[in-house]
Amino acid sequence: MGIYEELQARGLIAQVTDEEEIRELINNGKATFYIGFDPTADSLHVGHFMALCLMKRLQMAGNKPIALIGGGTGYIGDPSGRTDMRSMMTPEQIQHNCDCFKKQMSKFIDFSDGKALMVNNADWLLDLNYIELLREVGPHFSVNRMLTAECYKQRMEKGLSFLEFNYMIMQSYDFYMLYQKYGCNMQFGGDDQWSNMLGGTELIRRKLGKNACAMTITLLLNSEGKKMGKTQSGAVWLDPEKTSPFDFYQYWRNVADADVLKCIRMLTFLPLEEIDAMDKWEGSQLNKAKEILAFELTKLVHGEEEAVKAQEAARALFSSGNAENMPKAELEDTDFQDGQIDIISILVKSGLVPTRSEGRRAVEQGGVSVNGEKVTDFRVLYKKEDFAEDFVLKRGKKNFRKVIVK
Structure with missing residues (x-):
């Protein structure tokens, strides 16, 4: 079984543009492919997990990954699947997030000796001249066709800004530049990116002609990864300081x-x-x-x-209730008033709930326990000496903390 067939057997492939060429390249270790990551936070989360695992699999089969960090597109934001506009980040925030991504990706991908590349689209996007971009790229995109893309249709009722409308052009230009600079002949992404990815494939073919067609291949990942990144209490991060x-x-x-x-x-x-x-x-x-x-x-x-x-x-x-290796939450002296602290404050301080109102609701619904005993009164108070032994706080079936006092 070749790696392409293995990806199929694992349920990772949902749609492709040129299956025979893809199979030939991937199975023979001839693919130079990229996956993009927008630096919207200072950590990757489990929603990125499928992409990282795919890159690792393909590299193990002899193919060359390019991890494209969206330092340039991060200035705009991707409208895919969103009902509101993404907030603007400062250049310093974007660079910090990019640096964090590099460290985390290195656990999955071997960047030594040119086996993989990590590049930032800020290197070419931030220096673009607007008129030059209109002349070079603009003629290859139909506005009517762009408006049929699912990622844009979802926003039309509430309003699609011109800023976000440019995202497809920028992502397409990424593939064009990666093809020109690094010989990148394949791109991977989730199904919410399909229209943007096709735009890049078509841009290369229109600008470089038929000779490039066999080497501009788009492969689509199954959308399961998009379902993974969130839980009731927020994102599940790869950074151990966050999760x-x-x-x-x-x-x-x-x-x-x-x-x-x-x-x-x-x-x-x-x-x-x-x-x-x-x-x-x-x-x-x-x-x-x-x-x-x-x-x-x-x-x-x-x-x-x-x-x-x-x-x-x-x-x-x-x-047995052993809490030795359980994640810990620390209380400080300033968290106590008259030597006591209420259960809702402990829940918030431990990170098991984001707000006091949600903490109260969790208690009232019977979802909170201390050392295996359900807490029934959201006004219950605990003294410092209550934390001398194991104080295991539980919310729901999944979330636990051993609470200690500094």
């Missing part, structure tokens, strides 16, 4: 029964034969599958040592 290895493990440990094997197939590097054997698993065996998924992905992001700690902490929590 602890334990919380990261718990996120995957608690995926729905219907999704666990799909996630194992798409995201782990376990052999397909081993995964196929799990297809018949049901009942309690699915819990075992969830542990496998959580361990493999935590190991991939945070290393085997942290994965072992997270797994042991999760097992101990459900068996």
Whole structure:
């Protein structure tokens, strides 16, 4: 089985433009491909996970990845799937986020000895002359056709700014520049990017002629990755300072029964034969599958040592209440008034709820416990000495903190 066939078997490919050429390039390690990442935060999250795993798989098969950081497009923002306009970031914010991305991507992709590239589209987009861009790129885009793109249609009722309307042109120009500068012959992305990606493919073919056609290939990833990045309490980040290895493990440990094997197939590097054997698993065996998924992905992001700690902490929590390796939340003296602190303040301080009103609602709905005992009164107070022993705060089924006083 070639790598293209493996991607199909893992359910990663949803749509392609030139299947035979794609198969030939990928299976023979001849693809130089890119995936773009807009630096909208200072950490990647699990919504990026599928793209990172795909880049790793293709590099292992001899292909060359280009991680394109959207330092230029980050000045505008992508309207795809959004109902509001993305807030503007300062150049300093964008550069900081780009630097953070580089560090995290290096855990997945080998950038040594030219095996992969990391480039920033700010290098060419920020120096563009507006009139020159209109002359060079503008004639190749039909406004009527652009307005039929799904990413724009979703915004038409509430208003699509001219700023955002330019995003397709900028992304298409990215592919054109990557083709010219680095021989990039393939692009990957989610289905919300399909119109933008086709724009880049067509731009290259129109500007460079038929001889470039075989080398300008678009491949579309299945959209499952877009469903992964959010939980009730916010994003699940790859940065351990934002989402602890334990919380990261718990996120995957608690995926729905219907999704666990799909996630194992798409995201782990376990052999397909081993995964196929799990297809018949049901009942309690699915819990075992969830542990496998959580361990493999935590190991991939945070290393085997942290994965072992997270797994042991999760097992101990459900068996004996041991909180040794559980993520911790710290209280300071200033958090106490007259030597006491209320449960809602602890919930907010620990990060288990974003606001006091949500903390009160969680208590009233019976979703909060301390050391296994449900909290029924949102006005309950705790003294400093209550934290001398293990103080395990739980919200819902997935979120835990060991609360300590500095």
